[in-house]
Amino acid sequence: MEDAVVPGSTDRLARVLHTLRMRSTFYCHAQLTEPWALEMPAIVDSISFHVVTAGTCWLRLPGGESRELRAGDLVLVPHGLGHFLASAPDAPPGPRVDLLPQQYLTDRYSLLQYGGDGRRGQLICGIVSFDDAAARELMRALPQLLFVGGDTASAAEPIRDTLRFMAGELARTQPGGEAVATRLADILVIQAIRTWLAADPDTGTGWLLAMQDERIGRALEAIHADPGREWTLERLAHLATMSRSSFSTRFTELVGEAPIAYLTRWRMNIAHNRLREENTTAARLATELGYRSEAAFNRAFTRIIGRTPGAVRREQSAISGGVITPVRSSLSLLRP
Known part of the structure; x- marks a missing residue:
């Protein structure tokens, strides 16, 4: 079942x-x-x-x-x-x-x-x-x-x-x-x-329902636990004990995007947070998140986040260095 x-x-x-x-x-x-x-x-x-x-x-x-x-x-x-x-x-x-x-x-x-x-x-x-x-x-x-x-x-x-x-x-x-x-x-x-x-445990849509689906939820949690692994559609489908086509269709229906697209966005969100919180580099993140080259990582990051990794690091350095105060940073969120 x-x-x-x-x-x-x-x-x-x-x-x-x-x-x-x-x-x-x-x-x-x-x-x-x-x-x-x-x-x-x-x-x-x-x-x-x-x-x-x-x-x-x-x-x-x-x-x-x-x-x-x-x-x-x-x-x-x-x-x-x-x-x-x-x-x-x-x-x-x-x-x-x-x-x-x-x-x-x-x-x-x-x-x-x-x-x-x-x-x-x-x-x-x-x-x-x-x-x-x-x-x-x-x-x-x-x-x-x-x-x-x-x-x-x-x-x-x-x-x-x-x-x-x-x-x-x-x-x-x-x-x-x-x-x-x-x-x-x-x-x-x-x-x-x-x-x-x-x-209502069955409430919600999209990702929330996907997490509660036994097979798709299993694949999602595997991605979350090890985002840098060399995940392929075949490996994720095998983990969910489904055929590739059935898994891809079911995943896309619940999550709203294809499995590999979700994996990419998940990795870029992790990278974005780490660039803001840690003294790390795009080259290191590329290796840890499963990319074979820094250039490929940079392209994916810019496409998903809308800014380059370097721009994110410079912005965070400005805040941490006092060029932008925490109050100004918070209130800037409120500006059109």
Whole structure:
């Protein structure tokens, strides 16, 4: 039977969640007074999230209906989608949040005070992206809006506990409070994804379904575990105990691209992360990721990433050397 080893799919997803690592995070503690409205800009390859710690607000995606958020609610907006927040469902669009004056308490944390002279509300908002290649694939499989209600059965007790802890940290001024709040925000994002998956293990599309498919998931995990191996269509099909044609068709249907195209993109995502985080070279990465020449690696990298390996290294050196400060680097994500 094709789906005989069901626990394997669960274990694979658990391992992906365990490896979630965030980067380029920026958080904002928003103290808002009605009436108010804000535009959250689109940011490529990121997830925005909002936690309502006091009061209520309304969230709207472009072309969509407004959704009310109450104290204790958590919402994730994946795929870098721009969206709107407001104190009323029919409020006109407000200014972009990154263009408003705010107090930067740290390089990655700001305090925003904005609005009229009405009822007060409070949000903690964040922008997160992920370095781990498997986690990035998982992000692509998320819905346009992931909502976890603070007062409904959809919110697991750990999420409610984290939300209460966060609200307590923000309610009083004390040393390190903003650092604690941002760490809690990281935890909330992972908890929300876990809750969504647990509510319906068969949910999602694309890569997420592929990971849960016993045969295709087995091949995917082999690629993830050893990306530098000399993988061929025949070897991957053999691992999945399928014919080459059946494997290629099934893989493409679930993942959305052919096996070797996926392998190439996976390798380039790993290379991109390592060029940004490590003192490595394109020549070394070419060898480790299964390329016979640095030139072939450079061509694949530029085609997939859109920049040369050298450009990525120079950009990271500028940030690390202080030419571009962390704050400017984070806020540059918000510019059109």
